[in-house]
Amino acid sequence: MSIRALIAEDEPILAAVLAASLQRLWPELEIAGTAPNGVAAVEQALALRPDILFFDIKMPGQSGLEAAEELAERWDDGTPFPHVVFVTAYDEYAVQAFEQAAADYVLKPVSDARLLRTVERLRTLCASRAADGGLAGLVGQLQALLPAQSITPRTQERLTTIRAAVGNLVRMIPVDEVVFFQALDKYVNVATADSEALIRLPLKELLPQLDPACFQQVSRSTVVNLRCVAHAGRDTAGKVVLGLRNRPEKLRVSPVYAHQFRQM
Template sequence: MSQLRVLTVDDEPLALRRLQLALENVPDVAHVGAARGKAEALQLIEKYQPDVILLDVRMRDGSGFDIVEKLIGGDPPAVIFVSAFDNHAARAFEVRAIDYILKPVSYDRLRSALDRARSEIENRSSEERIAELKEVIRTLREEVRSEPVQRFEAEFWVRRNVTGLLRVPVESIEWISADDDYVCLHTSTGNHLLRDTIRGILSRLDPAQFIRIHRSSVVRIDAIEAVKRNGVSSREVHLTNGTRLKVGRVYNKLLKQALT
């Protein structure tokens, strides 16, 4: 096999872009297309007949398992799951039918997975791969049924310039402020704009780690050094980096509950 034809599937545009950039540096690989959901993925699979699919586990219109089920027949492509969540990984390796890459995807890990996929395609029959795909679906669906629906981001990718992207780990964010149609992610190494709202960004963050203290600001709970009165009825949050932020009246009770 001279080139691996790879299709990427993820409902996050930036995740697709990162995979595309990584694939450009892997020799003997052709990125034939990108899909943002189950329906589009099935159309592109039929159109391009890829050798390998880099597949997110969960998407807005279904799951990666729904797509894998449709591959049972003929000469199925090799499937590599790509996810920010490691709770499926043990089962994925246990059945040894596929590979499983955790986000953020490193170049070396991606290349290793693609090398393994190439080996499986060249050395294993279609019948063997179909049987293993069936086992993958059965075991991994059991994991999905038992876990919470809600998921939270581990990282954000922001535009650094016209063509570049920068990864901002959630664990590096100290606080977040509203900035028109954007939010500003404040970290110890700099500030980064992301197109979203305060309400939208909160839905993507673990409430055990972040709390809203004002209509225009969210803070990491671990970054709070003190909460002090500022006048008769108002309060300020003092962060460990020296930043002082006003607490909105409607958020006083929530803040107290989070810190006690």
């Protein structure tokens, strides 16, 4: 059976070198495509359904970690999830975390000796893949890596008030009244029990300013106030969803964060 791989790398020369090395070390492997960034990688992976993903960690627009997380959210559970190999040149903490996880990493510049070990591991994984093993493995990897790739520790001064636009007015919203934050294109929606407003602060910059004992990220685009969560359950697709005490929405939880609600 043919094994297909997708390479996501923003440096065309490095992508070509990796592809050539893989074809030399693993002639049977088909390079199904290459993507110049994380956003394109997600779309190509969904379209091509490769068996293996080589994701550069640091890419413009969307990192390899963020792309893998989004792909895990959007992947059809009925089909095997690709084995993911992250490529890194700068973050030894991520490398250390990955050594304890289920997948592999390749350190730039890529050596044939190290890549050959990756190829041997991938051959074994592809030969013995369980139907859901790939997705479960990726979730474990991301859970190990996400704390390591956080840009700003959540120890800086906490926000107490959110300044948000409501029409032509600026509304001062106490953070304690926020039920959830949700990223919407260039804005973040601030939802309280009885209203909504927009702010321009990106979610990744907002999160470190929130109290982690109260606010928890549940997906790539959503942060919820845990005090406003009434219950956690599963939908018909088996995904974890949160019911809120004072909002009608059901918030879907990414597989990466679902372990935090198992005891609810």
